Amino acid sequence: MREERDAVSGSHPSGLDPTAGRHRRRRRGLTLASVVVGISVLTVLLGFGLSRDPTVIRSALVGRPAPEFALQTMDGSQAIRLADLRGQVVVVNFWASWCLPCRVEHPALLALWQRYRDSGVVFVGIPFQDRSNAVRAYVEELGGDWPELADPASGTAIAYGVYGAPETFVIGPEGNVAYRRVGAIGYEELAGQIERLLERSE
Amino acid sequence: MIGARAAGRVSVGTAILALSLLAGAAALTVVAVRGPGRTSALQDRVHGVAATLRCPVCQNLSVADSPSRLAQQMRETIAAELQAGRSPGQIRAEFVGAYGEWILLSPPKRGIDLVAWAGPALMLLGGLAVAGVAVRRWTAGQREEVGEALSHRDRGLLEQALSKIPEEPEEVG
Numbered sequence: 001m002r003e004e005r006d007a008v009s010g011s012h013p014s015g016l017d018p019t020a021g022r023h024r025r026r027r028r029g030l031t032l033a034s035v036v037v038g039i040s041v042l043t044v045l046l047g048f049g050l051s052r053d054p055t056v057i058r059s060a061l062v063g064r065p066a067p068e069f070a071l072q073t074m075d076g077s078q079a080i081r082l083a084d085l086r087g088q089v090v091v092v093n094f095w096a097s098w099c100l101p102c103r104v105e106h107p108a109l110l111a112l113w114q115r116y117r118d119s120g121v122v123f124v125g126i127p128f129q130d131r132s133n134a135v136r137a138y139v140e141e142l143g144g145d146w147p148e149l150a151d152p153a154s155g156t157a158i159a160y161g162v163y164g165a166p167e168t169f170v171i172g173p174e175g176n177v178a179y180r181r182v183g184a185i186g187y188e189e190l191a192g193q194i195e196r197l198l199e200r201s202e
Numbered sequence: 203m204i205g206a207r208a209a210g211r212v213s214v215g216t217a218i219l220a221l222s223l224l225a226g227a228a229a230l231t232v233v234a235v236r237g238p239g240r241t242s243a244l245q246d247r248v249h250g251v252a253a254t255l256r257c258p259v260c261q262n263l264s265v266a267d268s269p270s271r272l273a274q275q276m277r278e279t280i281a282a283e284l285q286a287g288r289s290p291g292q293i294r295a296e297f298v299g300a301y302g303e304w305i306l307l308s309p310p311k312r313g314i315d316l317v318a319w320a321g322p323a324l325m326l327l328g329g330l331a332v333a334g335v336a337v338r339r340w341t342a343g344q345r346e347e348v349g350e351a352l353s354h355r356d357r358g359l360l361e362q363a364l365s366k367i368p369e370e371p372e373e374v375g
Binding site for chain 2: 059061062067129133152155156157158159160161162163164
């Protein structure tokens, strides 16, 4: 090593070796470039991570057969099996009396239920993490005469991947989940989904 | 003497009290550690599945660790399915079917998710390589300095020798 260097500086007594300088500059450029690339990659990843809402979970169910359920209504007067509703559009609404967005979306559900109840659309409510007397009081207060189904041990909610209230699933006549809304659903939004499925089944 | 006897009786009473307290504490500890009822193999298996699932209504808590009602109901669901003879893998797959891979606390070892598994190891290797190169460079510099540090006697000899060489004109070109 030392001998080599001495030999080099011997031929260039001023101590300036142009090729060594070029090498050093190239290496510094490479280091700089890799640092810049690394920082940009991390920035993009961080930006992507921060711009995503971690509470929104994409449903794995849309486009797949809706999980079956056979549940009693809250008053125990009626049993409803999803399989018996084949051929109709089914709107399954998971909600709770303690949930504010549920109150927000309730007028839309009510209006759409009144509009479509006689056109092959079934509305079903499944209270999520709630008490039966609170459910009864809520329905008495806000109206709506579609069946409210008791979901023991939240089995149906878990099967549908529900992680909060409200969540609304629209099931097509063939029994597949066509649409899922996390949070309060809007009138136009739900009407559009129902219309789309009714048109397709005609 | 009377004082000592009284003290002796007191200490026997204290000892009995202390012993019974200790026994009670030990019993409570056993109950607390073993949990209410029997800790069966089933509970362990439920825990094994639940610990890999994310509680949907919590912030980064597993179904096993969450005290929420939904997590408790999920554990009941898992227990029921285990008793029905389903394997932990099948149960996990069912949860993934409903909630998506979001429900899994650790990403699956395939596809783009492999980055999360291999990334840290690769970064560690890369860091070790960089550190190795840097250390080698530093110690190389040190070795050169040591080489230059001549002993007192050597320097004397060198200066002697150099003084004998006549000054040369500086080489140009």
